[in-house]
Amino acid sequence: MKLAKESLESFDTSPNEEVLQRIFSVLRSGSGHDFSLYKSNTICRRIERRMRALRFDSIERYAAYLAENNSEIQLLLNDLLIGVTSFFRDNEAFDVIKTYLIEQLKEKPDHYIYRAWVPACSTGEEAYSTAIILHECIQSINANIEVQIFASDIDEEAITKARRGIYTAEQLEKTSSSRLNKFFTKVDGVGYRINQDVREQIVFAPQSVIKDPPFTRIDLLSCRNLLIYLGPQLQKKLLSLFHYSLNKAGLLFLGSSESIGGFSDHFECLDKKHKIYQRKDFELMGCRKLRFPITQCSITVNKGEKIKRKKPMIKNERYGSLDQLLLEHCLPSCVIADKNGEIIYVHGSISELFEP
Template identity: 45%
Template structure:
């Protein structure tokens, strides 16, 4: 029997379950495994207003909890399940349910409506669950829950009768866990335990706990390039305790031991610390102010020869950066003005940056981007939308740590929204000073709604109080708060020093000895040729020339052999490497010098042979028949069969080459972005050094004057 969990009576968790078509079975499975856990459940279903629902009667057979049909202003009690009545929409505030009539012919968004109100009312005490259903209702609602610190669980689409709602939710990137319905109750209990654990540490964060926390953060910094030591403790504790609960670890000391013995957990924990929640035109009113006041002011004051520079700090998966690019392009198009636009979008989350650089987003962005903009700035690709090249080329995505790396210089607009709320006051000031330093006079700074300028207020004019938009009223000549480096370049140098490039292989491994050893095991072969997996000839022994075409030697074995023998050698080599064992083809017939020759081919792979660091293959040729050896794979050559196999092999290689080429292109694009980013950092650092140099020159002149006076 599961132990009951005691939640705070004043603020229990409220769990909202959204379901539509096929959701009844999922709900029953979920409540078959749900104990009394000190929380309240609210079920929001898409119900027909014309037919009586029997949901309450049916659910009573599967639930240990009391079932109630919601009534207007009903108070929500723990260990109860509340069902939304048909023909109504429902919201919640201060643990009271409020009902309103569904408007006729209106799209059903009852799940979004309730989830949004739950997020606003209960913040981190809200859990949203999306079960089977068609459409995308609930996708916007879980985004609200995530923004307010809640937890989101979605039914595994494979287990759902209708996967529309679960898939849409997953595509939004706002999902914590994906599970079958019967496994969801256990995940809820784990989350509740984590909250109890978090509250305990939040209330009693003594010196000992702080010391252990620093050990955990030290392990993260040692294994990753990320330093979270200056993040606010509640944020760090919340993320750590969730992972502790997930791994069934009771104390911080035990979690340190767990991290040391499970290095993979360090990577998972560091990703938990990186909070990447964003969407296109997030906070619509804020973007309207930027569109109507900020961007026109910047664009209108630029000459054709000028560059317009924007910096999005903590860009996550790129939606905000692309949103700004769209607004800028719209303004430039309206004025028929051609400006060079550089939008630097930076983050320390490499996974998010990689997604951002691809510019590929789920179809659910149609909820945030109007149809006109979708048509103008996106290309439909299956169930996704891809940013058009004219927008993508405006952006430079970069792995940039604003705390450790130099800021970009001469920026017209900086967006740094909802980053400062996670870090302490000292680091906030450091970042704000850095941002102020790189802004042009009259440049704009956009912060999150809950963030402020602190003691830098006098350096900015307030443009919009609600959406925290400010305009710089002074230029900072120098910046002494920190010494910067360029970690991207530093890491490359460190890696090179720790892993120096291997010296050119001199092939000390004696291929001759390996050949002799192989020939002792098989008899009758007259020629031996060593190749690598690309068929490049490494060395040849014996009477090999009689099997090669009379052409200029080019080191590619397949191109040096007659057609039939080339096909046989190619398929045999590939087969031996794939199966990691010897392969033989008999009686390969080909015509040469008006005579028909019959040749046997044997391929023997040597996997990552010492001294080579790669797989090498020994190919043996002979004119006479080879005795069959037990355990050796032998087949007779058939021109049609082996040609077909050869073509299949080539198709596979071509597909693999295309995939590698795409990966290389993506890596090159990321590399180019980083190079551009480093270049801007160096320019900014150079400008700072020039400023300091001017000051030193001035001081030197003063000292020289004083010295002359005393001479």
């Protein structure tokens, strides 16, 4: 591919949908990740950065170059996965959520295993911040509760860094000296390492919140500053998924520029300023609309095959509901999905079916 020699002052950064879909297709084939439902302006800014580095003046030319160069797929992916994160990002919000966490923890029995999920955890700062405030809350009420945190991200390199738990002094500048002394150990010439007892509470794992089954039976879901990068369709899908993942009265903690949008029937707003929400009970139909995976279908059926609804075997009105009664008591928990991966029917408790 011939690189452009013309001035780069003017970029064609308003590509038509066909060009963007070509780029998404190449990324999906080359990396397994689908960015088609992300906000296009976010994607275009990252593409423009790669164009500048390669001195392309046309996004169509860049798309062609991308399709022919596997190394560029990885470089663009690295740009798209840049995570902006820090310890106790928005300290005030963390202070406020502790009040709700304490109320929630007081209702838990002895030896309860408190489960939290931090999707899009990047290099681990948010997950460790969550572990620290949970430790402080549990200690403040002298509760006998075990904490289990699942932290996930599609960036495997970031996950590896998170597992190490080593951070520079600059990365810990928002962390108070008391927390630094209590939860970190200084490592000469490197910075600080989060203490082992905190690290052992967290399971870091590569996972795409978009296409992989979610963690379930969650008491706290902290997803701060992911939704702002996603388009409306994907935001709705994830909010439905988060509602499904949370236990009754579970807490949802979003970033300062995010909200639940039209999902007020799923979540109660506890603190509008600091984006703290609580799960509401919702009809099972809400769960049936979920799709796993959201963008890529792993379920296949034979071409032309249709799911047919069987007629009731017992037609006598006296026994009209007997078949339904037998199904409810004898049929194992199950999920039926259509050829696109849409869950169209749910029977019984299905949490264990989607537990990683």
